[in-house]
Amino acid sequence: MDLVCPLCNGLYNIEFSCTQCNSKMVDKGPLVNIMDDYSPYLLDDITHRIDGVERERCIHTYQCLDCGFEENYSIERKKL
Numbered sequence: 640m641d642l643v644c645p646l647c648n649g650l651y652n653i654e655f656s657c658t659q660c661n662s663k664m665v666d667k668g669p670l671v672n673i674m675d676d677y678s679p680y681l682l683d684d685i686t687h688r689i690d691g692v693e694r695e696r697c698i699h700t701y702q703c704l705d706c707g708f709e710e711n712y713s714i715e716r717k718k719l
């Protein structure tokens with residue numbers, strides 16, 4: 640059984656509204672972002688190891704398109 644983050648693996652998008660101005664927020668990627676071209680699966684693993692978040696969740700930074708407000712959301716990993 641393998642749990643993957645739907646955002647990191649491009650399965651689907653999850654949208655959040657800005658808590659400041661209620662505009663649309665966009666995913667800026669996982670909290671620990673490796674600059675190079677690693678595969679999504681590898682990135683997922685590295686992210687998990689570095690930030691020590693529970694295996695079931697992946698932390699993503701979202702930014703508001705309107706006011707620039709940033710917030711972290713924990714995304715539930717799904718079974719592939």
Ligand SMILES: [Zn+2]
Pocket residue numbers: 644645646647648669697698699714
């Ligand atoms: Zn993720």
Ligand SMILES: [Zn+2]
Pocket residue numbers: 657658659660661662703704705706707708
């Ligand atoms: Zn906003």
